[in-house]
Amino acid sequence: MSALVTVWPAYLAEPAWGFVRVRMKPNPPEPSAEAAAATERAHFDAELLRRMGRSDREAFAQLYDRFSRPLFATALRVLGNATEAEDIVQDVFLALWEKAAAFDTTRGSAFAWAVTLTRNRAIDRVRMRKRRLEILATATTEDAGVQPADSGPDSADDLVAKEQAGAIRSAVAALPAEQQRAVELAFFSGLTQQEIAEKLREPLGTVKARIRRGLLRLRDTLGGRHD
Amino acid sequence: MIDELHEELASLYVLGLLEGDELARFEQRLAHDAALQRLVHDLRETTSQLAFTAPAAEPPPDLRARLLDRLDTAATWRAQRNLIAFRTPLWVAWAAAACLAIMCAWVGQLYVGSRFEAATLRDQQAVADFQLRSARNQLEAERIIANHQLSSMTEQLASLDRQLKAEGDLAKFKISTLVSLAGNTPQALAVAVWNPAKQEGVLTVEKLPALAADKDYQLWLVDPQYPIPVDGGVFTVDPATGEAHITFKANKPIKTVAKFAVSLERKGGVPKAEGPMVLLSQ
Numbered sequence: 001m002s003a004l005v006t007v008w009p010a011y012l013a014e015p016a017w018g019f020v021r022v023r024m025k026p027n028p029p030e031p032s033a034e035a036a037a038a039t040e041r042a043h044f045d046a047e048l049l050r051r052m053g054r055s056d057r058e059a060f061a062q063l064y065d066r067f068s069r070p071l072f073a074t075a076l077r078v079l080g081n082a083t084e085a086e087d088i089v090q091d092v093f094l095a096l097w098e099k100a101a102a103f104d105t106t107r108g109s110a111f112a113w114a115v116t117l118t119r120n121r122a123i124d125r126v127r128m129r130k131r132r133l134e135i136l137a138t139a140t141t142e143d144a145g146v147q148p149a150d151s152g153p154d155s156a157d158d159l160v161a162k163e164q165a166g167a168i169r170s171a172v173a174a175l176p177a178e179q180q181r182a183v184e185l186a187f188f189s190g191l192t193q194q195e196i197a198e199k200l201r202e203p204l205g206t207v208k209a210r211i212r213r214g215l216l217r218l219r220d221t222l223g224g225r226h227d
Numbered sequence: 228m229i230d231e232l233h234e235e236l237a238s239l240y241v242l243g244l245l246e247g248d249e250l251a252r253f254e255q256r257l258a259h260d261a262a263l264q265r266l267v268h269d270l271r272e273t274t275s276q277l278a279f280t281a282p283a284a285e286p287p288p289d290l291r292a293r294l295l296d297r298l299d300t301a302a303t304w305r306a307q308r309n310l311i312a313f314r315t316p317l318w319v320a321w322a323a324a325a326c327l328a329i330m331c332a333w334v335g336q337l338y339v340g341s342r343f344e345a346a347t348l349r350d351q352q353a354v355a356d357f358q359l360r361s362a363r364n365q366l367e368a369e370r371i372i373a374n375h376q377l378s379s380m381t382e383q384l385a386s387l388d389r390q391l392k393a394e395g396d397l398a399k400f401k402i403s404t405l406v407s408l409a410g411n412t413p414q415a416l417a418v419a420v421w422n423p424a425k426q427e428g429v430l431t432v433e434k435l436p437a438l439a440a441d442k443d444y445q446l447w448l449v450d451p452q453y454p455i456p457v458d459g460g461v462f463t464v465d466p467a468t469g470e471a472h473i474t475f476k477a478n479k480p481i482k483t484v485a486k487f488a489v490s491l492e493r494k495g496g497v498p499k500a501e502g503p504m505v506l507l508s509q
Contacts, residue, residue, distance in 0.1 A: 057298060064294065068286050070278040077281035089286055093294050108268060112275035119278075120243065168279035186242045187277045193244050211242065212235040219273040 045110035046103065053101030060097055067111060068093075071118045077188050078122035088125065092117045123190035171221045178202075179214035186211050229262055237263060241270040399423055401484040403508035405432075412436050415469065417506050419487040421448070427476045430462070432489070435505070437466035444505070445496045448477050449486035456488060457481060461496040 045066065051059035071092060075085035095117060103110065172180055178200075185196050197204040229237070236253045239245050245253055257263050405417035414434045421428035430446060438444065446459035457477045464471040489506035 057295060060298060061291065061295060064291050068291070069284070070281070072286040073281035073284040074278040076284045082284075085284075086287055086290060090290065090294060094297070097298055108271050109275070112271050115275035115278045116271070123243070168276055172277070172280055183277070184280070186239075186244060187274060188281070192246070193239065196244075208235050208239065211244075212231070212238040215238045215241070215270050215273055216234065218276075219269050222273055222276055 042109045042111070046105050049096070049100045049103040049110050052097055053103070060093075063096070063110070064093060067114050070111075071114055074115060074118050074188075075122045078119065078126060078190065084125060085122070088118060088121050091121060119187070126190045168222075171218055174221065175214050175217055179210045179217070182207055182210040183214040183218070229266055233263060234266065237266045237270055241267060241274050401428075403484075403487050405487055405489060405506040405508045408504050408507050412505060415506060417487075417489065419446075419508065421481070421484045421487075423481065423484075426481060427474060428459070430459075430471070430473050430475055430487075432462075432464060432471045432506070433469060435464045435469040435471070435489075437469065438463055438491075441494045443492055443494050443496055444471075445490050445492040445500070445502075446475055447488040447490065447500060448481055448484050449488065450477075450479075450481050450483055451485055452482055453479065455499055456486075458496065458498065459487075461492065 045063065048059045048063045048066075052063065068089060072085055072089045075088040076082060079085050079088070092114060096114060103113065107113075108116075172183070175183070181200065182196065185191060185199060189196070189199075191199060193204060193208065197207040200207060202210075233253075233256070236245065236249070240250070240253055240257075257267060399422075401419075401421035401423065403419050403421075405419060407413055407415040412435060415432070415436070416434060417430060417432040419428055419430045432444075435444065443461035443463060445461045447456035448459050449456045457479045459477055460473070460475045462471050462473045462475075487506075487508040488500075488504055490500045490504050491502040492500070493502070
């Protein structure tokens with residue numbers, strides 16, 4: 001196994017973010033084996049959701065351990081406020097608990113579902129509170145959305161998070177700068193197409209094309225399906 | 228094969244950037260395009276990985292335990308959280324208190340008013356009950372009077388009926404005028420009326436000659452069913468006026484009175500006419 005795998009904490013002993021390990025490692029193994037592992041992890045997440053649908057609290061705890069960090073980070077990135085991010089994460093996990101029985105694997109992975117819930121709710125809150133300009137001001141300080149890590153001592157979990165974030169950021173960093181910025185704004189800002197174009201001072205068609213090219217390239221870099 | 232346009236639309240779709248008609252058209256096509264569905268699936272997975280590009284951040288350490296504690300009462304917890312999120316300013320509380328006080332005063336006033344109204348209504352109801360009882364009594368009295376009047380009228384009708392019947396009977400009466408057959412009593416006149424139902428009659432005479440002490444006038448009824456006249460009784464007249472008014476009966480049942488006759492007989496009468504006939508009906 002690679003060095004990345006050896007530093008994963010116990011709570012990620014089960015298959016976790018396959019795309020991180022499979023696609024972002026500096027020296028990835030055979031793609032087919034990694035893709036199979038990623039699919040296995042997605043199936044494990046789906047199984048956790050199914051158990052949650054049967055009111056299995058242990059499954060909920062495991063899913064929380066697997067999802068809470070990226071979800072909280074996403075909410076915090078969108079909202080720029082830890083209290084609000086915590087509120088969103090609580091809301092999302094309760095929604096997952098309540099709606100787990102209705103989870104449909106054909107519509108995407110459990111993680112994609114959870115991220116979508118988190119992002120949508122965070123963006124809704126941003127729009128509702130009309131704090132868009134304030135959030136944008138924060139976002140523009142880091143065009144690629146990459147901010148310095150916490151300054152405290154690193155735990156095993158911190159190392160994993162950093163590794164994961166670093167791997168993804170590497171993929172994003174491989175994009176042309178204009179695509180990076182367009183994708184980041186599209187994902188974290190909650191702006192409309194037109195607002196993104198105005199923010200970037202580019203024609204709308206150009207912005208759309210950058211988003212398209214950026215996502216397709218990330219897809220090719222990070223891998224395909226996880227179900 | 229998916230063209231660039233639909234790749235672009237798929238990219239915007241997974242990021243939630245499609246709106247309105249553009250979104251509707253895309254979802255319509257997506258529902259029937261398996262390749263497009265696969266692309267959307269892959270792009271959704273890809274965009275979800277962007278969550279890791281956010282700066283690393285740890286949720287509060289106690290969040291996990293709190294969530295586990297609240298799983299069983301998620302709905303209650305959400306409701307409480309919503310209440311906290313919508314915490315109201317102080318002036319709203321004062322305004323609510325003022326509204327409550329006004330409402331209490333209004334309700335109290337309504338209560339007092341309603342009690343007075345209820346008492347008034349009770350009085351009105353008592354008066355109405357009394358009026359109703361009076362009306363019932365009056366109706367009862369009128370009913371009794373009406374019954375009495377009805378009985379009286381029924382009786383009157385019965386009487387009238389009897390009277391009419393009696394008047395009907397009059398048609399059956401035999402009324403005859405008797406005239407003198409003797410030259411010595413040319414002015415003598417008599418009227419006889421016979422009621423066949425009662426088998427009796429009335430005889431009124433005028434200007435008949437006074438009788439000797441040993442004599443009587445005797446009335447005879449001629450009924451064809453009998454070979455000789457039937458005795459109707461004897462009578463005398465007022466010596467001064469020659470008048471008499473008597474009620475008589477036949478000594479045999481009479482079916483038809485063909486004639487009335489008056490003869491002069493010895494005192495007390497005879498079973499068969501012997502003396503002279505002084506009056507005979509026409």
